[in-house]
Amino acid sequence: MQPRKSRRSSGAITLGDIAAMAGVAPITVSRALNQPDQVSAEVLRRVREAVDRTGYVPNRMAGGLASARSRIIAAIVPSAVSAVFMETIDTLTASLFDSGYQLMLGQTGYSPEREEMLIESFIGRRPDGIFLTGVLGPGKGRTRLVASGIPVIEAWDLTPSPVDMVIGFSHPDIGRSVASYLLRKGRRKPAVIDANDPRAARRRTAFQQELAASGIHHVPVVNSGSNRTLAEGRKALAQVLALQPDTDAVFCSSDLLALGVLTEARHRGLTVPDALSVVGFGDIPSVADMLPSLTTVRVNGGRIGALAAEYLVRRTRGEAVEPRIVDLGFTIVERESA
Amino acid sequence: MQPRKSRRSSGAITLGDIAAMAGVAPITVSRALNQPDQVSAEVLRRVREAVDRTGYVPNRMAGGLASARSRIIAAIVPSAVSAVFMETIDTLTASLFDSGYQLMLGQTGYSPEREEMLIESFIGRRPDGIFLTGVLGPGKGRTRLVASGIPVIEAWDLTPSPVDMVIGFSHPDIGRSVASYLLRKGRRKPAVIDANDPRAARRRTAFQQELAASGIHHVPVVNSGSNRTLAEGRKALAQVLALQPDTDAVFCSSDLLALGVLTEARHRGLTVPDALSVVGFGDIPSVADMLPSLTTVRVNGGRIGALAAEYLVRRTRGEAVEPRIVDLGFTIVERESA
DNA sequence: TTGAAAGCGCTAACAA
DNA sequence: TTGTTAGCGCTTTCAA
Numbered sequence: 078m079q080p081r082k083s084r085r086s087s088g089a090i091t092l093g094d095i096a097a098m099a100g101v102a103p104i105t106v107s108r109a110l111n112q113p114d115q116v117s118a119e120v121l122r123r124v125r126e127a128v129d130r131t132g133y134v135p136n137r138m139a140g141g142l143a144s145a146r147s148r149i150i151a152a153i154v155p156s157a158v159s160a161v162f163m164e165t166i167d168t169l170t171a172s173l174f175d176s177g178y179q180l181m182l183g184q185t186g187y188s189p190e191r192e193e194m195l196i197e198s199f200i201g202r203r204p205d206g207i208f209l210t211g212v213l214g215p216g217k218g219r220t221r222l223v224a225s226g227i228p229v230i231e232a233w234d235l236t237p238s239p240v241d242m243v244i245g246f247s248h249p250d251i252g253r254s255v256a257s258y259l260l261r262k263g264r265r266k267p268a269v270i271d272a273n274d275p276r277a278a279r280r281r282t283a284f285q286q287e288l289a290a291s292g293i294h295h296v297p298v299v300n301s302g303s304n305r306t307l308a309e310g311r312k313a314l315a316q317v318l319a320l321q322p323d324t325d326a327v328f329c330s331s332d333l334l335a336l337g338v339l340t341e342a343r344h345r346g347l348t349v350p351d352a353l354s355v356v357g358f359g360d361i362p363s364v365a366d367m368l369p370s371l372t373t374v375r376v377n378g379g380r381i382g383a384l385a386a387e388y389l390v391r392r393t394r395g396e397a398v399e400p401r402i403v404d405l406g407f408t409i410v411e412r413e414s415a
Numbered sequence: 416m417q418p419r420k421s422r423r424s425s426g427a428i429t430l431g432d433i434a435a436m437a438g439v440a441p442i443t444v445s446r447a448l449n450q451p452d453q454v455s456a457e458v459l460r461r462v463r464e465a466v467d468r469t470g471y472v473p474n475r476m477a478g479g480l481a482s483a484r485s486r487i488i489a490a491i492v493p494s495a496v497s498a499v500f501m502e503t504i505d506t507l508t509a510s511l512f513d514s515g516y517q518l519m520l521g522q523t524g525y526s527p528e529r530e531e532m533l534i535e536s537f538i539g540r541r542p543d544g545i546f547l548t549g550v551l552g553p554g555k556g557r558t559r560l561v562a563s564g565i566p567v568i569e570a571w572d573l574t575p576s577p578v579d580m581v582i583g584f585s586h587p588d589i590g591r592s593v594a595s596y597l598l599r600k601g602r603r604k605p606a607v608i609d610a611n612d613p614r615a616a617r618r619r620t621a622f623q624q625e626l627a628a629s630g631i632h633h634v635p636v637v638n639s640g641s642n643r644t645l646a647e648g649r650k651a652l653a654q655v656l657a658l659q660p661d662t663d664a665v666f667c668s669s670d671l672l673a674l675g676v677l678t679e680a681r682h683r684g685l686t687v688p689d690a691l692s693v694v695g696f697g698d699i700p701s702v703a704d705m706l707p708s709l710t711t712v713r714v715n716g717g718r719i720g721a722l723a724a725e726y727l728v729r730r731t732r733g734e735a736v737e738p739r740i741v742d743l744g745f746t747i748v749e750r751e752s753a
Numbered sequence: 754t755t756g757a758a759a760g761c762g763c764t765a766a767c768a769a
Numbered sequence: 770t771t772g773t774t775a776g777c778g779c780t781t782t783c784a785a
Contacts, residue, residue: 137539142476157505167495182520201475307701363645413755440756477778
């Protein structure tokens with residue numbers, strides 16, 4: 078029976094318990110755990126022994142509160158089921174874990190409202206860094222993020238005025254490059270298949286402008302909605318061909334849509350690339366080895382994740398990081414489909 | 416110049432600041448934010464006004480420490496790039512976010528050592544629940560998890576003795592079912608392509624046993640290593656055919672490998688399913704609409720995520736949840752490839 | 754409906 | 770190298 082302990086305790090072992098067992102002060106245990114070289118060998122041994130015996134795991138919420146460093150990085154992606162973003166998340170988590178950080182994940186489902194909510198929720202966690210997919214437009218989310226002082230990486234796009242730092246590539250450049258590429262291949266009746274995604278829309282606009290400059294003003298566009306699936310790609314090609322039966326090239330806003338186009342073309346006996354050129358976006362792992370292999374736009378998602386991790390970790394150490402705008406570029410990977 | 420504030424403060428607005436602005440005690444602000452109906456309309460108005468004006472976002476680390484509820488759920492998956500797990504993560508994050516929880520993500524890369532490290536790291540965060548892919552064997556990780564008292568869901572497998580609760584399906588049953596299925600289709604020269612994954616190994620073993628019971632004792636197995644890619648599937652089929660040229664069926668441990676097999680078969684002019692039946696595992700979204708469409712084992716990953724979220728949230732509310740073992744089963748989705 | 758007091762479990766700052 | 774003290778920003782407990 079305790080002498081009226083006025084507050085509940087979780088009952089778990091705390092740093093204080095370890096300190097008592099090792100016969101030292103709590104702060105000494107803290108040092109033994111976090112800066113072992115600042116502690117004598119004997120103390121270190123006793124602390125470790127107590128930790129091993131009890132299975133003590135330090136409470137990082139308490140540590141984070143006291144030190145104002147959570148060792149959490151928050152990442153927001155449009156969708157977890159999309160292979161193209163997960164490559165970034167994969168390298169991001171792996172690199173961060175090696176530096177003692179944990180990743181908190183949120184998905185917007187391509188909804189700006191949900192993104193705002195996520196940003197606010199994440200700020201409440203006081204992460205040491207925030208990774209965003211896409212650049213953040215003006216609004217409450219951006220204001221709060223700036224006010225929070227948390228290092229921010231916007232990725233997967235470029236802007237001259239990032240919240241903090243941006244790592245990505247130019248979507249308009251991609252649109253223009255793909256247009257020139259298809260023109261060079263002698264294509265004169267291109268079409269676009271895209272999904273609900275503002276970045277895809279900017280690729281499309283630039284694509285159309287570039288074609289217009291070469292006298293091609295009519296470019297059918299089919300929007301496949303919010304589902305970036307192979308099935309949608311098949312349906313979309315059917316719609317494209319209904320709009321413009323002699324279409325000779327399709328630029329898709331994602332590889333999965335492009336695979337759908339390839340599939341539907343085969344189904345209809347359309348030869349690729351002779352009758353129809355197909356270009357995707359993302360270069361997800363499987364498309365290089367399909368039949369026909371997919372010509373697509375490669376954007377190095379893994380590199381984005383690794384760079385973002387490196388930058389964020391360095392920022393939390395107080396180092397300044399330059400440059401604040403990193404253009405990783407893209408490549409049109411020429412394969413059989415175009 | 417402050418009168419010697421002996422401790423650094425993050426400088427950010429705190430609940431105390433809001434309290435001062437609204438002319439109430441800190442605890443009243445806490446109530447206004449967390450249980451608005453326990454506070455008078457007038458106080459609520461003043462608090463909200465102060466929050467809006469300052470852009471105050473409560474510090475959840477502090478709240479979590481004080482209340483011993485972090486509102487974090489930790490999830491460990493083998494790989495973020497695998498579509499099959501991401502469907503689970505997708506529904507898990509979405510459901511949890513709606514209940515005010517955040518997801519912390521870790522990847523093991525199929526390494527048990529890394530899994531142990533992740534479990535220990537995550538316990539330090541004091542999450543309100545932990546989601547694991549696969550059942551946890553005896554070891555330090557399991558001991559600590561049990562000691563921590565944190566609700567745990569093991570998923571994607573079954574065991575009679577879960578740490579806490581398990582939601583999944585039987586891998587041996589899958590192996591046996593696929594074997595019977597192929598036997599019924601008249602296949603007599605099956606092979607297996609799998610990857611480094613203990614669960615896939617159990618499917619394979621049961622598959623072989625079932626075949627042996629029908630007199631088929633020689634079943635070539637090709638292990639494609641750690642990369643579950645389409646390219647590996649292509650290579651693996653080549654190896655299978657080298658081992659057993661008249662192979663008439665292949666059971667793959669993932670859909671991506673199966674797509675590789677389909678691709679390589681087409682490349683070699685092998686007709687599917689006449690000359691070669693192909694069965695995958697996972698039923699990732701695209702495989703239903705390929706040509707030929709893939710016969711595969713469907714395991715409802717989305718349902719696992721939704722159920723796990725529901726269970727964990729209810730557990731954090733102190734509700735008991737039954738049953739502790741949920742077998743979601745699986746279905747062999749018969750399509751064109753087998 | 755509101756508040757005062759007392760911590761949650763840890764670490765920064767300073768001192769010895 | 771080790772310890773003392775004073776919080777980090779919030780919520781629980783108890784009382785009014």
